[in-house]
Amino acid sequence: MWVVHRVTGVAIFFFLVVHVIDTSLVRVSPEAYNEVIGSYKTPLYGLVEAGLVAAILLHAFNGLRVIAVDRWTWALRHQRMLVWIVWALFAVGMAGFLPRHLMHVFGGAA
Amino acid sequence: MIEHEYDVVIVGAGGAGMRAALESSQRARTAVLTKLYPTRSHTGAAQGGMAAALANVEDDNAEWHVFDTIKGGDYLVDQDAAEILCREAVDAVLDLEKMGLPFNRTEEGKIDQRRFGGHTRDHGQAPVRRACYSADRTGHMILQTLYQQCIRQQVEFYNEYYVLDLLLTEDPQAAAPGEEVAVAGVVSYELATGEIHVFRAKSVVFATGGAGKIFKTTSNAHTLTGDGMGIALRAGLPLEDMEFFQFHPTGLAGLGILLSEAARGEGGILRNSEGERFMERYAPTIKDLAPRDMVARAMANEVREGRGAGPHKDYVLLDLTHLEPAHIDAKLPDITEFARTYLGVEPYTEPVPVYPTAHYAMGGIPTTVQGEVLRNNTDKVTGLYAAGECACVSVHGANRLGTNSLLDINVFGRRAGIAAAEHALATAEAAPLPANGEARLVEIVERLRATASGGGTESVAGLRKELQETMDRNVQVFRTAESLAEATAVVADVKARYANVAIHDRGQKYNTDLLEALELGFLIDLAEVTVAGALAREESRGGHYREDFPTRDDDKFMKHTMAYATGEGVRLDYKPVTITTYQPMERKY
Amino acid sequence: MTAVDTAPAQVGGVPSMTVTLRIRRLNPEGVGDHAAGEDYWEEFQVEAHATDRVLDALHKIKWEQDGSLAFRRSCAHGVCGSDAMRINAKNRLACKTLLKDLNPAKPILIEPIAGLPVEKDLIVDMEPFFASYREIMPFLMPSGPAPERERLQSPEERERFDDTTKCILCAACTTACPVFWTDGQYFGPQAIVGAHRFIFDSRDEGQWDRLEILNDKAGVWKCRTAFNCTEACPRGIEVTKAISEVKKVLNTGEI
Amino acid sequence: MTAPELSQPMPRTRKRMNATYRWWWVFQRVSGVILVVLIFTHLFVNLMMGDGVSQIDFAFVAGKWAAWYWQVIDFVMLLLAMLHGTNGMSYLINDYARSRRSRAILQAILGIAAVVIIVLGSLVIWTFEPCPVDATGAFLPGVPSGCPFN
Numbered sequence A: 001m002w003v004v005h006r007v008t009g010v011a012i013f014f015f016l017v018v019h020v021i022d023t024s025l026v027r028v029s030p031e032a033y034n035e036v037i038g039s040y041k042t043p044l045y046g047l048v049e050a051g052l053v054a055a056i057l058l059h060a061f062n063g064l065r066v067i068a069v070d071r072w073t074w075a076l077r078h079q080r081m082l083v084w085i086v087w088a089l090f091a092v093g094m095a096g097f098l099p100r101h102l103m104h105v106f107g108g109a110a
Numbered sequence B: 001m002i003e004h005e006y007d008v009v010i011v012g013a014g015g016a017g018m019r020a021a022l023e024s025s026q027r028a029r030t031a032v033l034t035k036l037y038p039t040r041s042h043t044g045a046a047q048g049g050m051a052a053a054l055a056n057v058e059d060d061n062a063e064w065h066v067f068d069t070i071k072g073g074d075y076l077v078d079q080d081a082a083e084i085l086c087r088e089a090v091d092a093v094l095d096l097e098k099m100g101l102p103f104n105r106t107e108e109g110k111i112d113q114r115r116f117g118g119h120t121r122d123h124g125q126a127p128v129r130r131a132c133y134s135a136d137r138t139g140h141m142i143l144q145t146l147y148q149q150c151i152r153q154q155v156e157f158y159n160e161y162y163v164l165d166l167l168l169t170e171d172p173q174a175a176a177p178g179e180e181v182a183v184a185g186v187v188s189y190e191l192a193t194g195e196i197h198v199f200r201a202k203s204v205v206f207a208t209g210g211a212g213k214i215f216k217t218t219s220n221a222h223t224l225t226g227d228g229m230g231i232a233l234r235a236g237l238p239l240e241d242m243e244f245f246q247f248h249p250t251g252l253a254g255l256g257i258l259l260s261e262a263a264r265g266e267g268g269i270l271r272n273s274e275g276e277r278f279m280e281r282y283a284p285t286i287k288d289l290a291p292r293d294m295v296a297r298a299m300a301n302e303v304r305e306g307r308g309a310g311p312h313k314d315y316v317l318l319d320l321t322h323l324e325p326a327h328i329d330a331k332l333p334d335i336t337e338f339a340r341t342y343l344g345v346e347p348y349t350e351p352v353p354v355y356p357t358a359h360y361a362m363g364g365i366p367t368t369v370q371g372e373v374l375r376n377n378t379d380k381v382t383g384l385y386a387a388g389e390c391a392c393v394s395v396h397g398a399n400r401l402g403t404n405s406l407l408d409i410n411v412f413g414r415r416a417g418i419a420a421a422e423h424a425l426a427t428a429e430a431a432p433l434p435a436n437g438e439a440r441l442v443e444i445v446e447r448l449r450a451t452a453s454g455g456g457t458e459s460v461a462g463l464r465k466e467l468q469e470t471m472d473r474n475v476q477v478f479r480t481a482e483s484l485a486e487a488t489a490v491v492a493d494v495k496a497r498y499a500n501v502a503i504h505d506r507g508q509k510y511n512t513d514l515l516e517a518l519e520l521g522f523l524i525d526l527a528e529v530t531v532a533g534a535l536a537r538e539e540s541r542g543g544h545y546r547e548d549f550p551t552r553d554d555d556k557f558m559k560h561t562m563a564y565a566t567g568e569g570v571r572l573d574y575k576p577v578t579i580t581t582y583q584p585m586e587r588k589y
Numbered sequence C: 001m002t003a004v005d006t007a008p009a010q011v012g013g014v015p016s017m018t019v020t021l022r023i024r025r026l027n028p029e030g031v032g033d034h035a036a037g038e039d040y041w042e043e044f045q046v047e048a049h050a051t052d053r054v055l056d057a058l059h060k061i062k063w064e065q066d067g068s069l070a071f072r073r074s075c076a077h078g079v080c081g082s083d084a085m086r087i088n089a090k091n092r093l094a095c096k097t098l099l100k101d102l103n104p105a106k107p108i109l110i111e112p113i114a115g116l117p118v119e120k121d122l123i124v125d126m127e128p129f130f131a132s133y134r135e136i137m138p139f140l141m142p143s144g145p146a147p148e149r150e151r152l153q154s155p156e157e158r159e160r161f162d163d164t165t166k167c168i169l170c171a172a173c174t175t176a177c178p179v180f181w182t183d184g185q186y187f188g189p190q191a192i193v194g195a196h197r198f199i200f201d202s203r204d205e206g207q208w209d210r211l212e213i214l215n216d217k218a219g220v221w222k223c224r225t226a227f228n229c230t231e232a233c234p235r236g237i238e239v240t241k242a243i244s245e246v247k248k249v250l251n252t253g254e255i
Numbered sequence D: 001m002t003a004p005e006l007s008q009p010m011p012r013t014r015k016r017m018n019a020t021y022r023w024w025w026v027f028q029r030v031s032g033v034i035l036v037v038l039i040f041t042h043l044f045v046n047l048m049m050g051d052g053v054s055q056i057d058f059a060f061v062a063g064k065w066a067a068w069y070w071q072v073i074d075f076v077m078l079l080l081a082m083l084h085g086t087n088g089m090s091y092l093i094n095d096y097a098r099s100r101r102s103r104a105i106l107q108a109i110l111g112i113a114a115v116v117i118i119v120l121g122s123l124v125i126w127t128f129e130p131c132p133v134d135a136t137g138a139f140l141p142g143v144p145s146g147c148p149f150n
Ligand SMILES: Cc1cc2nc3c(=O)[nH]c(=O)nc-3n(C[C@H](O)[C@H](O)[C@H](O)COP(=O)(O)OP(=O)(O)OC[C@H]3O[C@@H](n4cnc5c(N)ncnc54)[C@H](O)[C@@H]3O)c2cc1C
Pocket: B011, B012, B013, B014, B015, B016, B017, B033, B034, B035, B036, B037, B038, B041, B042, B043, B044, B045, B046, B047, B048, B049, B050, B051, B138, B139, B161, B162, B163, B164, B207, B208, B209, B210, B219, B220, B221, B224, B227, B228, B258, B260, B359, B360, B387, B388, B389, B390, B402, B403, B404, B405, B406, B407, B409
């Protein structure tokens, strides 16, 4: 779990850097921004984006677990169960997000 | 060969060694040599408690403790030593508390105390709460606390240095009575490198612990091979009362792992296959809390008479099922876990299979009450001290009471440390090292190492197994002339074949194979003196029970055995027992 | 012979089986085709009982097949801390791990504990580990003159640090900690356990010296709550809980 | 015989402690909790509501940042995420960089990158111009249709 948290944290970090740079293009010109954003709207990038959301969900839920474990003895004693809950929440979150997202990516591009 | 020089060298970092080191290192330049990291020493395995008449929970005093110790030892105790032991007990416990030892506490916040076998109020009236304890890990706490204080005092440790020889100025057996024999140093083997180190010192303290590995079923660690006693014996010094070996009643059946007497102190009951509380027949007053030798014999007797439990009817049962699980968890957490881990038995609901296990050497290197080592009945070896299980003061006589050993290591460890340091301070120069002092060890090591490349036909493990099995079979709770004769023959055979032993590891570094071979050498020598002493002692006393001589014979044997190794085998001599207050009486509980 | 035969009792008839051990070896001086300091796997097969410990199997190898196999051990029942090793990728004591609790159908993998320099086979250099322990000043530092009798302590006060007094310094926790593996700057969980034992002892007055050390670079803030330590501890100490209690004290300033 | 000085009291004072490592540890947790809320809203609004990812273009962004509270929210998110992420990365560098030198270099790079990104990001958010014009005063191509024509 510790490794997952690390890897997702790093992934998000690098994404965030890129994300801030591309968003900053709105300052350059709307056209440039739309162009770059447009290039994100390919199915391949859609998958990457899905992975990113997955990473954020995992990192966030697990982060909350870590915080809980540090804060409450109860959580500390039941940390194994909490790991399962993290995965469950992650699954629920992805189940809510993925179908809709993939629909937008593959179906609704028009 | 590398040479070192110190004022005081302490050999062993168990309870006795570190207690001595704490005293010595604040007075003189001290090195502690130990074959194990200090915290691995077997003092850490001690469970039940440490005796002292603190009277924290009920009326008690040192006098009663002295009496119990002497009576428990079947009157073979040197009474002056027992008085010191019990009088200094209170301070020994309080010192440990001040060093930080986390004892269990009473509601008022004082050190809590519990019952233990053979400890009674008012000369045998009823069991008394005298054992100061920390759950069932008292020894662990003592070892940790002493180690912690050693860290604080920056005691100099040489970890994984095996001391294998002792350097004296004269051959103690050749020296005339009264002539001075002094210590010059020790020779040691560094495990990591295979290098030989000679430590020159004004004072040397031996605190190398027990020798339980001469038996197969034992509560003792693999490393308790009696090195210190063996070294002393080879150097020409006597060993005292080696035939008195304690068998602890409650070892996990088949394994020997100890379940502390505290289990019975807290209310556990021994039962035979018929569910009978058989100790009522053997010791009507204090029943399951009788001294260990009596309980162990009673158990062996039950098994022998067909009332053993289990598929082979070869053990009895320790019943804790009537105790509250919460009480068990609070007072006996570790030993109940041993039963779960190693036998798969749940002590809350099932009785635990137990059988006597070789536990404690009452005998050892003879010393005075200052820890000074004797080379015969009266002469001391200048600068040489011993304390702890490897020594024989003798406070345990023919049978040690539970919790008196942790006390012994603290009281006499401290005394030996102080005496060694003060001797060193009063001595201008260490005795000169004999020329080529390390030669004897180098020769043995080289010869053994050479066998890794060929030559030698006997295996260390094979010989050790034969030795241990014969000791278990013939020199255990019950002994006879016949069984001892058989043991004598087997030990002699093993000893002869040991000359032809071979090892596999030809390396210099971490050659544990080589060390096991060296340790076996000590085991053989110790088994030999144990058996010789037992064969000659034609009486039954304490831990030594001769079926062919089932009673105590004070006329002939109210004396300590002094065994010497000579070119022609073991020579036995005897030494009088010091009696001050208590005349020998029949031992009834 | 009239003496009773006291051959070791057998608790239930346990059938024997053949188990395979794959041991990670290293010889500092080189042996056979293996260069000095090269590490390699070697497989051994031994006859054993299900109720035997891994330590028994290692002894069988050492005593019957290859005497050069090097490992530390002493007490053989989990109280001296000598024989922590990686068994099937988990840190455990060889003397407290029964063969029946491992899958005997597959080879049992045995490696030295990780993160400390390997000296020979399963023997590692413990010095860095003990150095961390010494670093946190693991000894009682009371204040005021010593009383004549014992310092009083209620059973409740005694209970607060009971768990961490059980530590046998086996290093299973520290060498299971992923943060300890990464950079070697971290004191590791054992040192925190060692400090916890005194920080929560009502008789001690040196807490803040220890807390200061643990508050620093190599201290508690490096812990990523990986829980490997708690899972590895053969004494069942709740190591992560102890660490978290130390963090709480540092955060709130109250003990 | 002298009594052992085993339990002599040690003089000591409670010192002021270095708070750096503790502070970052706490920050990591506090920012984590806040970030959960912010990021989940962000993701929900951007990817789940309306047309999801395909709706995102200049106009979308402009529409959002026209409201000051979105500006504040996104700024806080940027700041916390960057600090949190940067500190997290700094942990990693500490753990994995072998030599002192490589550690120092990597930390420096990380620090510079973090500052650049934060400055860049905040400039973009705060100086955002929903209807940018070129040097001649004409609207740039692609401005949202809502921009006033004057
Ligand atoms: C399971 C068990 C439970 C016990 N429970 C109790 C109890 O409840 N109460 C009680 O009073 N007693 C108890 N005892 C007895 C008591 O624990 C021991 O007698 C006592 O701890 C011995 O201490 P020691 O310091 O003499 O030796 P140890 O603690 O055994 O230390 C020996 C030291 O010598 C070193 N050493 C050995 N050989 C060499 C060598 N050749 N070179 C260098 N160093 C060497 C070792 O490294 C070690 O450091 C128990 C014993 C056992 C086995």
